[in-house]
Amino acid sequence: MNFLNFKTRLFVYIGMFGSGKTELAINTAIDLRKQVSRVALVDIDVISPYFRSRDERKFLKTKGIEVIAPPGVLSHADLPIITAQMSGYISNPDYFTVADVGGNEDGATVLGSIKPFLDSTSKSVFFVINTLRPFSTTLEEIVKNIQKISKSGKIKINYLVCNTNIGSETNGDNIRKGEEIVRKVSEYLEIPVAFTVVKDGIEYSGKFPVFKLKRYLSNLW
Amino acid sequence: MKMLFKGSEAIAEAAIRAGCRLYFGYPITPQSELTEYMSRRLPEVDGTFLQAESEVATVNMMYGASCTGKRVMTSTSSPGFSLMMEGVSYMAGAELPAVFVNVVRGGPGLGDIQPAQSDYFQATKGGGHGDYRMIVLAPHTIQESVDLMNLAFDLADKYRMLVTILADGMLGQMMEPVEFPEMRDPNGVPKKDWALTGASDHEPRKVTSFNIDPYGLEEMNLRYQATYKKVVENEIRYEEVNTKDADIIIAAYGTMARIVKTTIHLAEKEGIKVGLFRPITLWPFPYKQINKLADTVENVLTVEMSYGQMLEDVKLGVNGKAKTPFYGRSGGVVPTPTEVLEAVKKVMVGDLNG
Amino acid sequence: MDSTIDKIIAKMPKSLSGKEFTYCPGCHHGIVHRLIAEVIDELGIAGKTLMVAPVGCSVFAYEFFDLDGTVAPHGRAPAVATGMKRAMPDRIVFTYQGDGDLASIGTAEIVHAANRGENITTIFINNAVYGMTGGQMAPTTLLGQKTTTTPYGRSAKANGYPIRMSEMLATLEGSAYVERVMVTTPQNVIKAKRAIKKAFEVQIKNLGFSMVEVLSTCPTNWGLTPIEAMKWLEEKMTKQYPLGIYVDRTKEAE
Numbered sequence: 001m002n003f004l005n006f007k008t009r010l011f012v013y014i015g016m017f018g019s020g021k022t023e024l025a026i027n028t029a030i031d032l033r034k035q036v037s038r039v040a041l042v043d044i045d046v047i048s049p050y051f052r053s054r055d056e057r058k059f060l061k062t063k064g065i066e067v068i069a070p071p072g073v074l075s076h077a078d079l080p081i082i083t084a085q086m087s088g089y090i091s092n093p094d095y096f097t098v099a100d101v102g103g104n105e106d107g108a109t110v111l112g113s114i115k116p117f118l119d120s121t122s123k124s125v126f127f128v129i130n131t132l133r134p135f136s137t138t139l140e141e142i143v144k145n146i147q148k149i150s151k152s153g154k155i156k157i158n159y160l161v162c163n164t165n166i167g168s169e170t171n172g173d174n175i176r177k178g179e180e181i182v183r184k185v186s187e188y189l190e191i192p193v194a195f196t197v198v199k200d201g202i203e204y205s206g207k208f209p210v211f212k213l214k215r216y217l218s219n220l221w
Numbered sequence: 222m223k224m225l226f227k228g229s230e231a232i233a234e235a236a237i238r239a240g241c242r243l244y245f246g247y248p249i250t251p252q253s254e255l256t257e258y259m260s261r262r263l264p265e266v267d268g269t270f271l272q273a274e275s276e277v278a279t280v281n282m283m284y285g286a287s288c289t290g291k292r293v294m295t296s297t298s299s300p301g302f303s304l305m306m307e308g309v310s311y312m313a314g315a316e317l318p319a320v321f322v323n324v325v326r327g328g329p330g331l332g333d334i335q336p337a338q339s340d341y342f343q344a345t346k347g348g349g350h351g352d353y354r355m356i357v358l359a360p361h362t363i364q365e366s367v368d369l370m371n372l373a374f375d376l377a378d379k380y381r382m383l384v385t386i387l388a389d390g391m392l393g394q395m396m397e398p399v400e401f402p403e404m405r406d407p408n409g410v411p412k413k414d415w416a417l418t419g420a421s422d423h424e425p426r427k428v429t430s431f432n433i434d435p436y437g438l439e440e441m442n443l444r445y446q447a448t449y450k451k452v453v454e455n456e457i458r459y460e461e462v463n464t465k466d467a468d469i470i471i472a473a474y475g476t477m478a479r480i481v482k483t484t485i486h487l488a489e490k491e492g493i494k495v496g497l498f499r500p501i502t503l504w505p506f507p508y509k510q511i512n513k514l515a516d517t518v519e520n521v522l523t524v525e526m527s528y529g530q531m532l533e534d535v536k537l538g539v540n541g542k543a544k545t546p547f548y549g550r551s552g553g554v555v556p557t558p559t560e561v562l563e564a565v566k567k568v569m570v571g572d573l574n575g
Numbered sequence: 576m577d578s579t580i581d582k583i584i585a586k587m588p589k590s591l592s593g594k595e596f597t598y599c600p601g602c603h604h605g606i607v608h609r610l611i612a613e614v615i616d617e618l619g620i621a622g623k624t625l626m627v628a629p630v631g632c633s634v635f636a637y638e639f640f641d642l643d644g645t646v647a648p649h650g651r652a653p654a655v656a657t658g659m660k661r662a663m664p665d666r667i668v669f670t671y672q673g674d675g676d677l678a679s680i681g682t683a684e685i686v687h688a689a690n691r692g693e694n695i696t697t698i699f700i701n702n703a704v705y706g707m708t709g710g711q712m713a714p715t716t717l718l719g720q721k722t723t724t725t726p727y728g729r730s731a732k733a734n735g736y737p738i739r740m741s742e743m744l745a746t747l748e749g750s751a752y753v754e755r756v757m758v759t760t761p762q763n764v765i766k767a768k769r770a771i772k773k774a775f776e777v778q779i780k781n782l783g784f785s786m787v788e789v790l791s792t793c794p795t796n797w798g799l800t801p802i803e804a805m806k807w808l809e810e811k812m813t814k815q816y817p818l819g820i821y822v823d824r825t826k827e828a829e
Contacts, residue, residue, distance in 0.1 A: 017227075017254070018225070018227055018230075018396055048394075049250050049251040049334045049390070049394065050251065050335075050336075050390065050391075050394040050395075051394060051395070076333065076334070076335070078250045078333075078334045130225060132223070132224045132225050133224065133225055133226075134224065134226065134230060134234065134258070134262075135261065137224075165225060166223050166224060166225045166398035167225055167396060167397055167398050168398070169223065169398045219391075219395055219479075220391075220480055220483075220555055220557055220558070221479050221480050221482065221483035221558060243658075243661065243662055245658065269661045269662070271657070271661060273654070273687075274683055274684070274686075274687035275683060277651070277654075277683070277684075278651070278654040278657075278683065278684055278687065279654075281647060281648060281651035281654035281655045281658065281684070282654050282655070282657050282658035282661070283658060284645075284647070284648075284651075284654075284655050284658060285627070285645075285647075285654065285655035285656055285657060285658025285659040285660075285661075285662070286658035286659065286661060286662040287658070288625070288645055288655075288658070288659055289625075289659055289662040289663050289666075291662045291663075293658070293662070307648055307651075308648060308651070311647075311648045315645070417625050417643035417644065417645065417659070418643065418663065418666070419622050419623035419624060419625065419643055419663075419666050420621065420622060420641065420642055420643050421621075421622025421623060422622075425592070425640075425641050425642055425643055425644070426643045426644075427637055427638070427643075427644055427645065428644075428645045429637065429645055429646045430646075431634070431646050
């Protein structure tokens, strides 16, 4: 699976809270950087207090990726901060940009404030689904989530991503069941599935292209 | 079936499974996910979610709800818990059961939103006025948080006491696979013969923390003390890891204990045998148990995300039988397993004394 | 019952416990307690009514009623009542609060309970002074009125103005019924009872928040005889706190 095949230079990840957007955004940026020279990761998660892309800023810099987030000490402030720089990178044609958006409708709302920049650029919007997360386990729930988030972010969703997992204990059976639900959602909403995320170390092949994910956001232990 | 849950969401779901249908709360980082989860989930199970105008109102709504004998809870983070202290004292005095979740963040004052353990004193030694105690449970994994939630409600009802789950921002925010117990019937919880439900089938009942007569109030206090004694006798919980023949014992709870478990492995590779003593009940504190362990080592190192709060209880428990050095960081800085290992080495060479 | 009595024209309401009141001679708490008890009896709701007493002179009020009851922390009665009502929506819950409790330390709780349209009833005793703690200034103390903490008289510059709670709460859409009354004459007592009954009926019909403010005397702390105190209430207090219905949204709500 190659991200360049999506023929876009702006990757927007949205989805429910805790669906795995940040980890996926970091992985996408690193994967892209292996193929192109200018990659930026824009952290527009205004609702999570911990485990955000900005927390990996130093590490990503070593990988040649620019992380765009509130500067310095403000990045730990309990404030929803969106800087002008963010919209700059989103519309800059010299960059491949990955946007990591906060979860749920609340997290997606912020997209409305940068809508002109998003509209002026070619982009692919990915809705990330983990069917082993609360409020995301059935076709009905997921469809409702997609409709709500799409509405609050004033944004059309181009692809679904199957990211079914329970962290370290995930097995192939979990993923297979997840793909089955995501397939139903895809048929119902007529939105194609871009790929299935499989954590490095799990052997899996299923209905959709597989993206091998490496875990970068780790606990201290 | 295992699912992937954030700590704060898991605690919320566990409370519902424990038969709690009443949640009052006020948003505060880093636990707002718990409040939001409840606002979404409680209506699905015919429960009541109410966002109060403040933490002061929250705790008093809990007081009122608990008077009716139903299971009730709130969640908050440090500054919010401080605001609740008035109601905590009144509820303790009125012997009203309820469960509090404090997802501790850096303090004092406004502090920051990063994980900390600096509310240990407030939770275990009072915080509100008067001679009261609260049962304090300190989970160190998300699964344990879920399991302790059931226990929290049962203990609260059994002893007519307040129970606090003392978590921290890390436990609240991280995600882990978790399995939930079966849903308990909220009407199946034990009936309370003291609850205010309307005096149609009983003599009028009064629930208060009030007695103007000093001898009367003393009598009430003696009753509280008798309850607390029972809790001390029956409800102490703790975990020991690797303590047999250990070179050194570390005392730590919550997230800090989780980190120490990694330190144990790091130390093993360097030929040091580190044992962990992890209190699960911070009140009642396992004094006797740690005292026994102190016979087997030269040092009991206390490690905290605060500056020597649990250390005082460790010292009371160890009672001079071993040295009691301390390592901690605060303000939201979380010690890494390697830093803890460094502290262990310093203790062993005599550079860090207690 | 004594068979020689053939007509009972007055008796103790069933909802009073019969415990001797702790109130001073000429204080109006006793009258208001009785009115509440009569209303509860007449509405037949004693078996499902929960009372929340305040901190203040009426801190023992829960003892005087033959009802299930509690005492809230100072000012928090509306929050406690909210918790009860949300836990048991089919019960009748009322708070009984003084001016320090409701109009000073508990302003946030009363404003938000009213604003939520919390389906509870509040009886608010306004006597322009802190009774329990010994005659200090209340938020409702009149300008120029001397208290133990305004020995030179309340000045607007130093202490602000006497606060009008009924007027304020009436602006909130959650308030279904708010009326201010007094109990200085038999006629006023009848009116006050009518207001209290209406407030409880509002709750029974699930129409939202209801409150009756009762202007009351405090002969002890005012340093007046009961008769002088009533005169002072009628002459001075009603100027700052006019009687009347401040909001009645019951028709719209029904």
